[in-house]
Amino acid sequence: MAIVDVTIIPVGTSNTSVSEYVAEIQKVLEKNADRVKYQLTPMNTIIEGELPVLFEVIQQMHEVPFSKGAGRVATNIRVDDRRDKVSSMEKKLQSVQSKL
Secondary structure: OEEEEEEEEEEOOOOOOOHHHHHHHHHHHHHOOOOOEEEEOOOOEEEEEOHHHHHHHHHHHHHHHHHOOOOEEEEEEEEEEOOOOOOOHHHHHHHHHOOO
């Protein structure tokens, strides 16, 4: 399993707010909820699943601002692909919390 954080930024829109884009992107994730786990944060979205599936879902997410009229989209992706043991979003948090 991989964990990916994704930030999608529509560029050149007439509004400084991006919440309408974020809401539509969350709908893409809801449609893929049987294939990925996800968590919206104030600054990005974190998704977890098999890496090929994650890239497929990220592409769907990346297309959302274009479908809403954006002429340019900047997408930042950070991948944590740990293969030496099973990991998850929850396990990463638990590991830190156990050390506090």
